[in-house]
Amino acid sequence: DLGGVDGLVHITDLSWGRIKHPEEMVELDQKIKVVILDFDDNKKRIALGLKQLTPHPWDALDEKMKIEDQVKGKVVVIADYGAFIEIAPGVEGLIHVSEMSWSQHLRSAQDFLNVGDEVDAVILTLDREERKMSLGIKQLIPDPWTNINDRYPVNSKHTAIVRNFTNFGIFVELEEGVDGLIHISDLSWSKKIKHPAEFTKIGENIDVIVLDVNEDNRRLSLGHKQLEENPWDVFESVFNVGSVHKGTVIEMNEKGAIVALPYGVEGFAPNRHLDKEDGSKVKNDESLDFKVIEFSKDNKKIILSHTRIFQEARAKDKAKEASAARKEEMSTRNAVKKVKDNVEKTTLGDISALAALKSNMEKEAKAKLEKMSKEKKTTATKAVAKKEEPKAEEKKEEVKKEEPKKDDAKDDTKEEDK
Template sequence: MADKAKKEEAVAEKAKAPKKTTKKATKKADEVKEKATKEVVEATETVEETKVETPKEELTPQQANPEKFLEDFNWHNYQEGIDPIDDGKLEEFEKLVAENFVDTLDNEVVEGEVIHITDRDAIIDINAKSEGVISLNEFRYNPDLKVGDKVEVLIDVREDSTGQLILSHRKARTIMAWDRVNKAHDEGTIVNGFVKCRTKGGMIVDVFGIEAFLPGSQIDVKPIRDYDAYVGKTMEFKIVKINHEFKNVVVSHKALIEADIEEQKKEIIGQLEKGQVLEGVVKNITSYGVFVDLGGVDGLVHITDLSWSRINHPNEIVELDQKLNVVILDFDEDKTRIQLGLKQLNAHPWDALGDELKVGDKVKGKVVVIADYGAFIEVAEGVEGLIHVSEMSWSTHLRSAQDFVNVGDEVEAQVLTLDREERKMSLGIKQLTPDPWTDITKKYPVGSRHKGIVRNFTNFGVFVELEEGIDGLIYISDLSWTEKVKHPSEFTNIGDTLEVVVLELDVEGRKLSLGHKQTEENPWDKYATDFAVGTKHTATIEEIVDKGATVVLNDDITAFVPTRHLEKEDGDNLKKGEEAEFQIIEFNKEYKKVVASHMTIHKEEEAKIVKQAAKKAAKQAEEAKPTLGDANSKLQELKDKMDGK
């Protein structure tokens, strides 16, 4: 009890001292009371656990009857040696503490004052029972920190093992920064940020101590060519997006000026008129056109409106930051889009085309574009004519235009059609050379033999070029006398040279029918004799097929043997690889069909034997036939028997 009294005296001394007797002192007293109560409870539990018989005269009141001791416990009597405190003075003291001291809760951001700076630390007073220490590393962003400055700090630890108050300026700055960022985002206010460095796709900006991302597209309304020019600058931004999960912040400088620009655009567009000529500056060049700044509003000059001549890229005509005059072609007030033209400032080249040019004239020009169907030739600046691929060669076998000309080639052509109103012109190259079909009957009469080059395949035949402009068709049935060709690619290849015979000639239709097999004699004329019906040949079963088998009679003829004609003399059928004699039972030269039989061989022998046996039996029967004399002799002999002779 004496120890507890001493503790309470110490508490009272703390209460009398300034900056020491605070709410915390009262709280400390409560802790002492709680500790005393805990000791009583522990003593009770100890008595219950040990069950040691102790003489009652040796027990203290607390040990003898703990429940009654707790019931009769009087805290004021327990504070033996401590003078009672007047309630009025206590309230006055608590009011004074509340006005001059903070309630130092953990993880709370408060404002403190720098009262001293050492080589390594800053001493911060937050009106608590003691001052806090913060490393100067947390103030590196503020090299001008001095005594008396107000700073925000976070009460990291209220009291460590040494009794020291632990503060953090960096954590407080981060917490307050996020509060400011969220508030700025919600209210749409403008914030200042320092562009720290460049990164992939944009810039890193310091906003309230937080690293935010500034996309390249959000730096300005116009494309940025030099990102490094913004590094190290302090600019105004609008916070457009916050990802709380990943702690990401996206800012935009472009958003601050877009609203003003939109209003400016509407005002400028309201004053525009089609056909109006304005001066602008080339702002951006793309593959499809040029963006021109008309003084706060942009317009697009499409690549087709830059020049009457064909160009591959707009940079052939203009360059960045170039000043030029453009004409208003069209504009959309709702979408604030303006379509501009540059070539329209000059007269159309077709209008300057001389009246002396007419159909049939020869012109020279440069190949500017090649398509699958032909080539465009620029015969004058901005004036083009089309040479269709069919007008590049007399050949009826169409090929790609690239087989005849290349971009940049200088060519001569003949004007085939000319439409000045539609501004269209068609040209031809083949017309400058003689038509090979003019004397076709003399050069390629029916029955004449020639050599040609295989140019193309179809399912029904082969196109063979005899000369430039003269193509003929060999039908698949006219390729070979003996081979059964399913597709021309099985017989020949593109580029091969074939010998052909002219079968038919259609001058008006420009059609030539050719044949390849006709260059040789038809071997089936000879086979019709060698393999006539009834002839016999020895062969080997090549394959067993559906409903029969095949046998090879020579290089050109493979005969079919029906299943029932495979029967041997013993009743079994011929097997694959067996050699036997076969008789031709069908031969069709037109369809190249040959049918053979083995069964007919031995059936014919059987029939011959049967025929011979029947002939012999008939002869014997003829010889044994009774005559009239023999009959009379027999009758006489019978009569004699009847007479008893």
């Protein structure tokens, strides 16, 4: 009450510091001095201030205060992104949540501080003109990445806490401020893990081995499967190409089926190798024999086939039949050859006798031919003679008939001569 005219002192103008209620600064009927800040003639309002009667605390801030100095204050406000610390009435600094811990995992400021807590902090930035200050509390403890190679050398084994999942791996915390990543491919030697949530849970402990230390990026590369010997060295001899194993289909997809094999290893059977002997397809959760048709130790891959088992069985049966036929044919050929060899041996033993026999037979045949030829000639001569006899007699008669004619002709000649 200004004497018939009312004025308002806003709560932010009562003190340079933060207050929750005006009662922290004034009481009813208390007489106070104020400063007129604004006057609205139209609305008949007067804005008043109490804190303006004293210098701004930033102006009174110790000139010697500088960056890296350690200060003490009280938490007055907490937000998700940080906490405001009052180091003097009206002078506040912000501690961002990233400056509360060396850990790389994002958290809320409530995980570290509460309103009213008295804290020590280090000045990180100081802007007197803008009246802003940033503080940090993690700087009061040693940086855990100092001498990190001495505490976490490569191949050293440790227990970590699972802090977060990603599609490509698990982020774990070895200690406050020391984080590491286990890539999804380094979780298991034999199981194909699609997401880390299949393997563990956030907040659980997990044993790890250090694979690599990246001090610049403050990140450790860790492994879990490397704590055990690589079973693929053994799998190479167990699941060699051509071997047959009992497997259970645990998942089907467009390309084929994932098959659980003995010793906790998994294999993959393409669709074309899932045909059964009766023409049907292999189904999920079905247990069958599978044949290893491809093994890759480097790629941790086993390719399986159920179809090959009965296909090759049929091929073996056909091969047996063909082999039996070939054996029978060879046996027959050998028997024939043996007979021929015996015949040849017998013939060779009697070759001289046969030659003599052949010569005698040729002589006898020649003699018979000559005899037959002579007989044929004699018979032909007799036949010709018989045929010629009548003709000879006819000639004789003709001669006899012609002799008188010759005599008459001679007489005629003689007469003419005369």
